[in-house]
Structure formats: structure tokens, C-alpha cells
Amino acid sequence: MSPSRKRAPSPTPPLIEPARRESLRAGLLAWYDRQKRDLPWRRTRDPYAIWLSEVMLQQTQVATVIPYWERFLQRFPTVEALATAPLPDVLAAWRGLGYYSRARNLHLAAQDVVARYGGKLPSTAAQLLTLRGFGRYTAGAVASIAFGEPAPLVDGNVARVFSRLFEVEGLPGDRVREARLWALATELVSPERPGDFNQALMEHGATVCRPDNPLCLLCPVREDCLAWRHGRVNELPPAKVRAAPKRMTLALAVWAHAGRLLLARREEKGLFGGLWELPAAEIEADTPDPESAGKLTQALGTPVRVEAVLGTVRRQLTHRSLTLRLLRVTGSTHPTRAPAFRELRWCTPEEASSLGMSTAMHKALEAALEAGVLPA
């Protein structure tokens, strides 16, 4: 073929036929307008409040998030208020919600928004992606819901809905599958109502196109669903294989002195990063208690000896089985800083209970107090 006869590159054919695309958009939006839940973040247009909801909702269910979202906004009503707050205060407001790196990243991003954007969240997915804690999903969610940009998004719900609607094969995490899901989301998102449409997709996945026992008879787009037509709804998407949780054992120092307990704040990364705890040192499961005393001595930077074993608290995380051994310890000097920790503080029980602390450590603290380490 001579260069003069070369045609312009033909556009890639759409993944979804235009008629079907319109039918899906209309069906899902009409269903959403009738059936959407009355969620508190759907009553605001404040981009910061919407951003906060999206971060809290990562890997966390709606019912769990609602009270946290309301309390957090009362405590930190604006990006500026959040940016200027000390991290430990932010983590205290996040206590019990889990995945604490979300709170650390939110805090960093708020400071970035103040520094780079005068405290106003940027309005495009591309700009949002440059902020800590914004991945492809959250950037698309905030851009579409808070700012009306027709940006696509794919979360666990959307992945499930699409894998059924379009019979997308492959295991979760498969690159080809992920690329196809995002391409479908990009074609399908409504240019007129992108935020509502994206929420409609997720709401549909959460309430109708559920993982188990999907309510196909109530589905507004059943006739457009390939898995429904082919009787494959229950085999799509394939379940993801989950690694067995790893065991971790911690020795906890329960050190009482003058009516106070020694608390420590962890380094700001990894498990429970930045949170307060009874000073902890990782040990092997079968470590004898004198050896645990050695580990705690190292962590605290001052000699401690174990006076008694107060008990054991077990806690199951998704990816870890935690065993916390509570050791009543004492020593001749009372440290106020230590090599393994960000901060140390001698706390009354009341002070301790207001600190940002994981649920696991909160249970350990309760067990220590019930054991009578601080006689009234």
C-alpha cells in the first residue's frame, strides 16, 4: 500500500455497543434514583467530607464507617483543621477503624493540599492522584462525586458487577482482567451524571449484585447481563485465594508506677504504625519469660525484670494471628524515652483510654487493668 493511500488509524471499536451502553446507564441510574440508601456523605457537597468518606470506606463497610465519619468531621471540620492537627490526635479519631496508614496518608495529603492548593482539594482525577492515599479508585471517586468529572472507577463491587455483566474472566489481580475492567468503566461512565453513575454501580454491587446470593430477580440490568443469560452468576467472579495468616507473638510490658502505666507510641510505619500501646517487643512463640524481659529491656533501653505473667490476649487479623503476652515488669529507673518507640508516656487509665490505640492493644490494656495492676 502506497503512503498516499494509507488511511488514518481507525478508532478502536467500543467494548460496549452504544445501544447497550445507553441501556445500562439508564437502567442503573433509574434504579439508583429509586433505591439509593440515605448515607450521610450523600447529603454534602463538601469535597473534603466526600474525600474522607472514600478513604474510610476503603476495605470497610458502610455501617462501620458512618459514626466514624460523623465524629471525625466534628473533630476536624476542614482540611486546614486536619492539616494542623498532630498526627496522634488524628490516629485517636481513627482508633478502631483499622488500616491506620489511611489516617497517616490522609493527614499528609491534607498538609499537601494546604501547601500546594491553598486548602482547596484539586478537582481532577489526575491532580488528585498526586496526593498521598489517592490511588486510581479514590481519585476517580472524588473527581466524579465531588467535582462532576466523568472519571471512571473500579472497586470490588464494580469488578464483580462487570465480571458478571460482561463475563470478564480471570482471577482478581490479573493484569488483563484489571485492564479490561477499567476500560469498561471508562466507556460506561455517564458523561452527564458521573458521580451518581459510579455510586449506582457500587450501590448495585453492594445491595443487589452481591457476592453470595445475588438478587438477580430485582436486578434492573438483568437482560443485559451475560452471566445471567448463561447461568453463570454464581461462578463469576472466581473467589480469590487468600494466604494463611502468619503468627506473631508480642511480649507486652505492663509497668505500673505511682498509679500510672507506661505507654509507648510505635514508629509511624507498618503494623499499628504511630499508635500507642503497652510497650511491645516481638518474640518467638515459645520464648521463656526471662528472655522476653531481655527483649523488653532492649526496646525500652532500661533494665526490666518480669515479676508475673498476667495473661494472654489473642486477636485475629485478616493476615495475622496475634498473641499478646502480658508481662508485669518493673525496673529501678522510669524511662521517658526509648530506642524502639516514638514516645513514652506514664498514663493514668483515663489518659490511656483516650489515646490512639489498636483494638488488639485496647483489649490487652483492659485485661491488664482487670488483673489489678493499678489498685484503686
Next chain:
DNA sequence: TACGCGTGGGT
């Protein structure tokens, strides 16, 4: 790239 990172609701 695959793994580390929490918690509580649902069944």
C-alpha cells in the same frame, strides 16, 4: 508484583 496492612458484619 505480591504482599502487608484491621476490623466487625454477615452467614
Next chain:
DNA sequence: TACCCAAGCGT
């Protein structure tokens, strides 16, 4: 009871 896993991100 003991699983399942939910509006993901960072490394």
C-alpha cells in the same frame, strides 16, 4: 463456630 470478606493503597 469459623469462616467470608468490604467503596484500596503503598512498596
